[in-house]
Amino acid sequence: MKLRILGAAGEVTGSNYMIETAGYKVLVDCGTHQGADEERHEGESFPYDPTGIDAVLLTHAHIDHSGRIPLLVKLGFKGKIYCTHATAELVEVLLRDSARIMKEDAEWRTRKNARKGLPPVEPLYSERDVEDALAYRSPIPYDEVVEILPGLGVRFREAGHILGSAIIETWISEEGMEKPVKVVFSGDLGPLDGVIEKPPAVVEEADFVLIESTYGDRLHKSLEDTRAEFQQAMEAAVRAGGKVLIPTFVVDRAQRMLYEFKLLQKKLPDLKMANIYLDSPMGVKTTEIYSEHETLLSRELKEMLASGDDPFEPRGFSFIRTAEESRAINAMDDGIVLAGSGMCSGGRIMHHLKHSLYKKDTHVFFVGYQAYGTLGRRIVDGAKTVRIAGEEISVKAQLHTLNGFSAHADRDDLLRWASLFTKKARFVVVHGEPKSAESLALGLRDAGYSTRIPAIGDEIDLTAPAPEKAAMPEISKRILDRIDFNPKDVESVLNLISERTDAMRETLIKNEEQYRNIMPLLISARTLLETAAALGGAPEEKK
Incomplete structure (x- = not known):
């Protein structure tokens, strides 16, 4: 019983994950790549047989989460696509537009190729493929547990990102298991103080949590x-x-x-x-x-x-x-x-x-x-x-x-949402550039959680025993190789830390409640800075 990481790992687009057991294979999202991710993955085929997929769970309608579903159907998928009612409506709008843009782009490339004597270009999928895909939509309401397959229960919860967006709770089991493994997919999370949508739902129990990290290293302005x-x-x-x-x-x-x-x-x-x-x-x-x-x-x-x-x-x-x-x-x-x-x-x-x-x-x-x-x-x-x-x-x-x-939660909101889980939860940090994923993973580890940052193609054993205590995040080497050295990044972060500490020195902490809230965070920050200094070869502080 495993979770396969097939997209949006060490990158922000192309979300695609697979729950695989002896009895079924279910995708969570099936999105297109955008920007540099699109160039990196151009021409790639699915790393699985679409005819062998039993169902798709769709977190929300954005194309980087839904955009390859028509291709999946074109290549033989015939299962149901589960999503919220609002997502079912919005994804129709977005997929139809996606097919139109692909058609126009293919026509433009074909004209360009013709002048060079090259063959015509075909779009990834057509408007007819979109029609076929839409027929497989199966909307379900928020907050109801539904057994979509024998041994797989799901519940969609409010994610606060866009209309209809969902955190997906899954309960995964195989024959002979005493209790199911619970895996939570955050999808894209919205800010905790949502303006258009309701804030993300509180989820407290999980064995594994796939958490997005789009802004895992940044804070939004108030x-x-x-x-x-x-x-x-x-x-x-x-x-x-x-x-x-x-x-x-x-x-x-x-x-x-x-x-x-x-x-x-x-x-x-x-x-x-x-x-x-x-x-x-x-x-x-x-x-x-x-x-x-x-x-x-x-x-x-x-x-x-x-x-x-x-x-x-x-x-x-x-x-x-x-x-x-x-x-x-x-x-x-x-x-x-x-x-x-x-x-x-x-x-x-x-x-x-x-x-x-x-x-x-x-x-x-x-x-x-x-x-x-x-x-x-x-x-x-x-x-x-x-x-x-x-x-x-x-x-x-x-x-x-x-x-x-932004419709995305920032670092503080992501950590606040994550902190509501019990410490047994193991976090898998996805949907973020390498530096933002690493930053969020370190924050989760500092809060006492076991974390890992997978690369595309990695597999996670859902039956593996949980570690006794949180260690440094496990980061795939293929992710580490993509973290580029940039002295300006280091300088920027150190300047921000200096500005924050200077501002705090001017603020007198006058009461016991503030002391209890702030002091553990300051000790934790000092520990992280000392670790960073040691890794960077900085001279040891004189005692």
């Missing part, structure tokens, strides 16, 4: 600070008078930004904000799905909807449906444009960037994770020029990175 930064940047953009471009995922991030614009307009009613456009054909349907699933939204949003105040319709807002309407925006002097893709790896945001990125009065807001290898990441990392649709474009626009609007 919601208050993020909104203050957003207000300041928007006021600057209004004064500049040019375009505001917001590359955004049309599921969740677009709805979140529409809501933030609504709040900002209420706070600053006299701000002369330009018209707001959601430039996405599927954005219309997605926003409708959010409004239809009112019970899954946060209390604040439910109260707004109940009063007749639509949280997703700020003043001056309109949907852009057709390509002609989208191109017409380029002729406008101003406007606030939300368009996909969120990482600038395709979609309508590309032609908006091409027409406005070189202008000094353009403001570009990055409000989501930018994976390595994507255009968005190159811009955020300071590229002076970028290539868009075959043309070199100078980057002169004002750039704003607002990670506080």
Whole structure:
């Protein structure tokens, strides 16, 4: 009885894991790779026979978790795809769009190949394959234990990441076992103080926990600070008078930004904000799905909807449906444009960037994770020029990175969620770049948990006895080999530690409760710093 790691290990995209027993093989997620991950895995086939898969458990609709399901069906999978009801609706929107983009990309590559005398390019799957895949959806409600196969019980819990996202609890058993092994898949976790969705559910018992680590080495700004930064940047953009471009995922991030614009307009009613456009054909349907699933939204949003105040319709807002309407925006002097893709790896945001990125009065807001290898990441990392649709474009626009609007939990939230598990739980850290996975694993180990960071292709024996105490995280050598040396990273972290300690020296800890809460953390931090210093060859502190 084992867990096979088949994607999103040492990387952020391509989630794919397999529960394998003598009686069944079940996938948890089956996503596509994006950015540099896509280039690394291009042309790879499934490392298993799709006809031998009995079921798929889908954590949420995002393409890096769902995008290869139509290919799985195309190659012979005929089992059920279990997900929440909201995910069943959203995944239809996203997979149809994915098939359309693949078709357009294949046609473009075919034309390019024809000029070189090369063969045509076929898309990974077609819209017909999507239709076939959608027929296998089997939605189940949150919080109900369902035995989907003999010896496999599952329960979907709120993950707080996007509408319908789920933490999946599984109880896995084989004939002759006294009790099942419980494995929890975090999926993508949202912040504990969720704004659009409810916060992630509390789960306390597990033998193994696969936990995402997208932001395992970073903290988001507080919601208050993020909104203050957003207000300041928007006021600057209004004064500049040019375009505001917001590359955004049309599921969740677009709805979140529409809501933030609504709040900002209420706070600053006299701000002369330009018209707001959601430039996405599927954005219309997605926003409708959010409004239809009112019970899954946060209390604040439910109260707004109940009063007749639509949280997703700020003043001056309109949907852009057709390509002609989208191109017409380029002729406008101003406007606030939300368009996909969120990482600038395709979609309508590309032609908006091409027409406005070189202008000094353009403001570009990055409000989501930018994976390595994507255009968005190159811009955020300071590229002076970028290539868009075959043309070199100078980057002169004002750039704003607002990670506080992220739908992912940061390091503190991940550790807080994990700390609710009993110490017997063994954590498997996935869905993160090597440095963020390593950072989160060290934090979990410091909290008393056994941890490991697997690489793609690793297998975990679910019947192996738990270690008596937590040791240093077990990190796959293939992950360690990908942790690049960067002196600036070390300097940045040490500077942050120094700033935090200087700030704490100015704060007097006056009462016993604060002492009890803070002192164990400080001792733990000192231990980690001494360990790091020893590993780095730093001179030993004089006693």
